[in-house]
Amino acid sequence: MSTDGSYVGGFIDVHTHIDMLELDPQIVLKAAREAGVDHMITIGTHHADHLKIVEMVEALKPQVFGTLGIHPHEAKDYNDEAEAFMRAHLNDKRIVAVGEIGLDYFYEHSDREVQRQVFRKQMQLAADFKLPVEIHSRDAEEDTIVILNEFKGRVRGLMHCFTGTQRLADGALDVGYNISISGVVTFKNADSLRATVKTVPLDRLHIETDAPFLTPVPFRGKKNEPAMMIHTARVVAEIKGVSLEELARATTENARKLFNRLSI
Ligand SMILES: [Zn+2]
Ligand SMILES: [Zn+2]
Numbered sequence: 001m002s003t004d005g006s007y008v009g010g011f012i013d014v015h016t017h018i019d020m021l022e023l024d025p026q027i028v029l030k031a032a033r034e035a036g037v038d039h040m041i042t043i044g045t046h047h048a049d050h051l052k053i054v055e056m057v058e059a060l061k062p063q064v065f066g067t068l069g070i071h072p073h074e075a076k077d078y079n080d081e082a083e084a085f086m087r088a089h090l091n092d093k094r095i096v097a098v099g100e101i102g103l104d105y106f107y108e109h110s111d112r113e114v115q116r117q118v119f120r121k122q123m124q125l126a127a128d129f130k131l132p133v134e135i136h137s138r139d140a141e142e143d144t145i146v147i148l149n150e151f152k153g154r155v156r157g158l159m160h161c162f163t164g165t166q167r168l169a170d171g172a173l174d175v176g177y178n179i180s181i182s183g184v185v186t187f188k189n190a191d192s193l194r195a196t197v198k199t200v201p202l203d204r205l206h207i208e209t210d211a212p213f214l215t216p217v218p219f220r221g222k223k224n225e226p227a228m229m230i231h232t233a234r235v236v237a238e239i240k241g242v243s244l245e246e247l248a249r250a251t252t253e254n255a256r257k258l259f260n261r262l263s264i
Contacts, residue, residue, distance in 0.1 A: 009033075010248040011233060012255050012264070013040040013226040014180055015100070015134060015160045015208035018064065019052050021225060022212075028225055029063050035227040036248070039264050040064055043100050043134060043160075045071040047082035050089070057094035065262060067134055069099040075110035075118035083121070090129040096259040098126040099134025100160055103147075106139040116143060123151045132258050133157035135177070137164065145171040152176070158258060161210050162193075169196050173204060178258060180206035183216030183224065183232045185239075197239050202250045205240075206258075207233050 013032070018025055019042065032040065044053050044067050057066040068086045070078050089095055101122040103115050110118075126133045135157055137144040141164055148155075152175050159172045161182040169179055179200045185193055197205075207229060209216075215224035216231040237247040256262055 008230075008244045008248055009036045009038055010245075010252055011037045011039075011207065011229060012252050013037050013209050013211075013229050014158065014206045014255055015043055015182070016040050016211045016226050017045070017213075018042040018056060018060075018211075019049055020212050021223070023225070025056070025060055025064075028227075029060060031225065031227040032229075033063070035230045037226045037229050038063065039262075040226050041096060041259070042066050044068040045100060046074040046077060047079075047085060050082075050085055054089050054092060054095070057092070061094070062263075065094050065096045065259070067097040067099040068095055069097075069101045069122055069134070070118060071100055072102050072104040072115045072119065072136060073107060073109040075115045078114075078118040078121070083125070086125060090125065090131060093261065093263075096261045097132045097134050097157070098122055098129070099157070100136040101133060102136035103140035103144055104136060104138045105143075116147065119147055120150070123147065123155050126157070127151060127154045130260075132260075134160045134180075136160055137168070141165065141168045141171070144168070145175070148172065148175045148177065156258065158206055160208060161214065162196075166196050166199065169200060173200070178204045178206055178254060180208045181232065181236055182208050182210045183214045183228070186217040186232055186235045188217070194235075194239055197236060202240055202242065203254060205236070205251060206254055207236060207247075207251055
């Protein structure tokens, strides 16, 4: 529903984890459609969930697309078997990106050097398969920008759940990456993020849930799901000074341009 109560469709949630919701996917998809979130991209995080993602994107056609990638938390488990599976499925029609990949020095579940190696390997995979990437970066701004620059001109993508500094936003935009905003933008203490969003051009912006995490206001305390993205969209529309309809049109167009396999 838009602010005047009318339905606004056409949104895409570019980063969600349907397999982690522990809910009937059909119910999740129906609720999302009713809220105006017509499509979503469900994200791979480790080898153990990749088969499920490959099956899910087929079973949940045409609303759901997917990505394959090893999250920096799981970098320590990256091996030949995991890479072989990705290589076998990165040409699947409904797999639209490599992700989520990147660096997380906040939790540091994997050694930093291992994270950097695994990040580079998967950037190379994206280059080999001519796919965009979804980047996870936390407390690792310098190294993230260095590695994105190493692949400049060969790999494009988005910075998922962007909560970094203005400097990271500018650095990412400079190297050709888009910025994806999650429910964090609705949080009371997110003034600096809202200020950064103001500076990101509308044609470089995406919206996501990262469900089941990062539930937007006013649903804090509940499990997040794609239907709730509309609350994030409202806040972003207000910051950008555009209508919800315009925001849906712009962000979906951005997704079409970035994810060349996205058939929507
Ligand atoms: Zn992430
Ligand atoms: Zn995620």
